[in-house]
Amino acid sequence: AQSVSQHNHHVILSEAASLELGCNYSYGGTVNLFWYVQYPGQHLQLLLKYFSGDPLVKGIKGFEAEFIKSKFSFNLRKPSVQWSDTAEYFCAVFFTGTASKLTFGTGTRLQVTL
Amino acid sequence: DADVTQTPRNRITKTGKRIMLECSQTKGHDRMYWYRQDPGLGLRLIYYSFDVKDINKGEISDGYSVSRQAQAKFSLSLESAIPNQTALYFCATSDLHGGEQYFGPGTRLTVT
Numbered sequence: 071a072q073s074v075s076q077h078n079h080h081v082i083l084s085e086a087a088s089l090e091l092g093c094n095y096s097y098g099g100t101v102n103l104f105w106y107v108q109y110p111g112q113h114l115q116l117l118l119k120y121f122s123g124d125p126l127v128k129g130i131k132g133f134e135a136e137f138i139k140s141k142f143s144f145n146l147r148k149p150s151v152q153w154s155d156t157a158e159y160f161c162a163v164f165f166t167g168t169a170s171k172l173t174f175g176t177g178t179r180l181q182v183t184l
Numbered sequence: 185d186a187d188v189t190q191t192p193r194n195r196i197t198k199t200g201k202r203i204m205l206e207c208s209q210t211k212g213h214d215r216m217y218w219y220r221q222d223p224g225l226g227l228r229l230i231y232y233s234f235d236v237k238d239i240n241k242g243e244i245s246d247g248y249s250v251s252r253q254a255q256a257k258f259s260l261s262l263e264s265a266i267p268n269q270t271a272l273y274f275c276a277t278s279d280l281h282g283g284e285q286y287f288g289p290g291t292r293l294t295v296t
Contacts, residue, residue: 076226079224102282102283104284106287112289113274113287113288113289113290114227114274114276114287115287116284119284121282160226160227164282164283166282171229171232171242172217172229172282172285174219174226174227174228175226176224176225176226177224177226
């Protein structure tokens with residue numbers, strides 16, 4: 071079965087620290103890749119997406135992600151986090167094929183301290 | 185103005201009651217989805233609809249039903265609520281197969 075794994079469940083960083091959140095998926099076919107962010111008490115918002123082309127994609131608020139096909143990974147990065155980045159981050163993968171659907175990882179809660 | 189709206193935003197109900205959660209969108213998208221979010225489990229798909237005449241079960245459809253009343257409206261019903269259906273419910277829409285999904289603000293449902 072297709073699945074999405076986010077290994078970091080809770081990450082605590084100080085402001086200005088660098089961030090990398092892991093996302094791996096299990097599927098060898100064509101995928102579309104997404105990172106969503108959920109700020110406290112709010113709905114999910116798209117940070118960035120990858121469909122094809124340059125595997126390094128840039129999103130809003132200084133976030134970027136790199137698609138590494140050989141590793142089935144789509145890790146999220148930010149060089150310097152801010153307190154306002156405190157949120158839950160979800161990786162989501164759209165698996166194409168007969169059971170096409172968007173599958174979410176379990177989420178990573180990021181806490182940025184001052 | 186929000187593109188995807190959900191009502192109610194919060195609801196407390198008792199075991200065995202029937203409850204309906206409603207979702208409306210002004211994005212003009214054909215595809216609509218219902219998810220539930222539980223701590224540590226992420227979002228799981230309950231039902232989805234690719235147009236008014238198309239309804240499909242997601243991975244956790246047991247205990248739920250849906251109605252697509254119009255392109256813009258997609259309702260989720262719990263026929264007989266049970267406590268383990270306590271969760272945050274999100275509606276989402278998309279215009280492309282495999283494209284970005286746009287989420288509503290969520291409905292926090294508590295079943296006592």
